[in-house]
Amino acid sequence: MPVITTIDDLKRIHKRRTPKMFYDYAESGSWTEQTFRENTSDFDQIRLRQRVAVDMTDRTTKTQMVGQDVAMPVALAPVGLTGMQCADGEIKAARAAEKFGVPFTLSTMSICSIEDVAANTSKPFWFQVYTLKDTDFMTRLFDRAKAAKCSALVITLDLQILGQRHKDLKNGLTAPPKFTIPTIMNLATKWAWGMEMLQTKRRFFGNIVGHAKGVSDPSSLSSWSAEAFDPALDWDRVAELMKLWDGPVILKGILDVEDAKKAASLGADAIIVSNHGGRQLDGALSSIRVLPQIIDAVGDKVEVHFDSGIRSGQDVLKAMAMGAKGTYIGRAFVNGLGAMGEKGVTQALDIIHKELDLTMAFCGHRDINEVDRDILLIPKDFSGDWT
Numbered sequence: 128m129p130v131i132t133t134i135d136d137l138k139r140i141h142k143r144r145t146p147k148m149f150y151d152y153a154e155s156g157s158w159t160e161q162t163f164r165e166n167t168s169d170f171d172q173i174r175l176r177q178r179v180a181v182d183m184t185d186r187t188t189k190t191q192m193v194g195q196d197v198a199m200p201v202a203l204a205p206v207g208l209t210g211m212q213c214a215d216g217e218i219k220a221a222r223a224a225e226k227f228g229v230p231f232t233l234s235t236m237s238i239c240s241i242e243d244v245a246a247n248t249s250k251p252f253w254f255q256v257y258t259l260k261d262t263d264f265m266t267r268l269f270d271r272a273k274a275a276k277c278s279a280l281v282i283t284l285d286l287q288i289l290g291q292r293h294k295d296l297k298n299g300l301t302a303p304p305k306f307t308i309p310t311i312m313n314l315a316t317k318w319a320w321g322m323e324m325l326q327t328k329r330r331f332f333g334n335i336v337g338h339a340k341g342v343s344d345p346s347s348l349s350s351w352s353a354e355a356f357d358p359a360l361d362w363d364r365v366a367e368l369m370k371l372w373d374g375p376v377i378l379k380g381i382l383d384v385e386d387a388k389k390a391a392s393l394g395a396d397a398i399i400v401s402n403h404g405g406r407q408l409d410g411a412l413s414s415i416r417v418l419p420q421i422i423d424a425v426g427d428k429v430e431v432h433f434d435s436g437i438r439s440g441q442d443v444l445k446a447m448a449m450g451a452k453g454t455y456i457g458r459a460f461v462n463g464l465g466a467m468g469e470k471g472v473t474q475a476l477d478i479i480h481k482e483l484d485l486t487m488a489f490c491g492h493r494d495i496n497e498v499d500r501d502i503l504l505i506p507k508d509f510s511g512d513w514t
């Protein structure tokens with residue numbers, strides 16, 4: 128067994144263990160993948176100020192996200208098809224998050240259903256919705272999430288239409304996989320994944336199959352999203368959806384100051400500065416580049432969360448020091464899950480927590496709630512001088 132010390136180590140095992148179509152689904156961005164790449168490379172441009180002779184005892188990474196206690200400001204992001212990276216993936220990831228004390232966000236496009244995750248966990252999780260044309264189905268989805276006692280609703284705003292990821296088309300991505308010759312040949316090398324998958328019944332989009340009407344091929348993400356997602360979504364509809372929920376509402380996918388102001392004016396409890404991990408508009412700025420200006424514009428009006436590009440606890444610290452009140456990891460936990468199931472997600476969280484805690488200390492802080500931009504060295508032109 129190799130010694131695992133980084134998210135990259137988990138990613139290598141994930142790649143080895145998981146069918147190509149699902150690994151590629153996770154590890155890709157749209158079109159040229161420029162935004163996907165810059166989400167991580169832009170983090171590297173920010174440096175940290177080392178401080179010495181500061182008391183480093185009794186450190187804490189505990190804080191709150193939308194009023195809920197978290198062991199560190201890192202939630203698991205909603206990730207579609209998580210249950211294809213590893214059998215019962217959503218349940219395993221939710222359990223790991225629960226034990227660690229961080230929020231788990233279930234995607235609309237999950238394999239395990241809302242009810243199934245609720246039945247197999249003991250603490251409330253968060254639920255993410257895409258806006259769909261079928262308003263009855265939407266209403267039922269909200270009711271199901273309420274019945275499952277989900278403690279926050281994440282409304283994703285940046286995927287009314289699906290960004291093109293070339294690999295998904297080339298691999299013929301479906302859940303479960305369709306038995307084409309290349310898929311069979313690839314599956315033959317992934318026997319551990321296949322054995323586990325044969326032992327579960329959770330192999331379809333659990334929130335959709337049997338619940339949504341008029342869907343011609345619910346196994347295909349691209350055809351389902353083209354038919355079912357509501358391309359007409361606007362701020363009025365967002366406001367309507369927010370009213371359907373009783374608890375905290377988080378608006379996900381904000382990348383522009385004007386949109387951040389609009390989201391704040393609607394009374395969202397939090398916004399997530401996110402470009403969907405570089406999977407939607409290729410050529411958009413990385414999330415970390417736009418974070419400072421969004422915080423400066425609305426940070427005193429709404430809780431600003433961050434995702435896209437986090438691969439280490441240092442990245443979490445950088446986003447928090449810029450002024451974010453919470454972060455999310457997508458691929459970083461999926462790499463853990465695909466590598467080793469629940470244990471791998473726990474390992475991903477442990478790695479990130481350790482990196483966060485140590486880096487915070489090296490920068491002269493003991494409490495995550497007290498870090499600020501003072502610990503960062505941000506290039507003068509980081510936010511860019513764009514016209």
Ligand SMILES: Cc1cc2nc3c(=O)[nH]c(=O)nc-3n(C[C@H](O)[C@H](O)[C@H](O)COP(=O)(O)O)c2cc1C
Binds near residue numbers: 153154406457
């Ligand atoms: C494989 C994959 C599937 C995703 N599915 C969803 C989804 O169903 N709903 C959603 O709001 N965001 C989805 N996202 C975006 C994540 O919630 C998050 O914004 C993104 O992964 C953050 O970037 P990171 O992977 O670099 O951490 C997905 C991301 C990935 C990688």
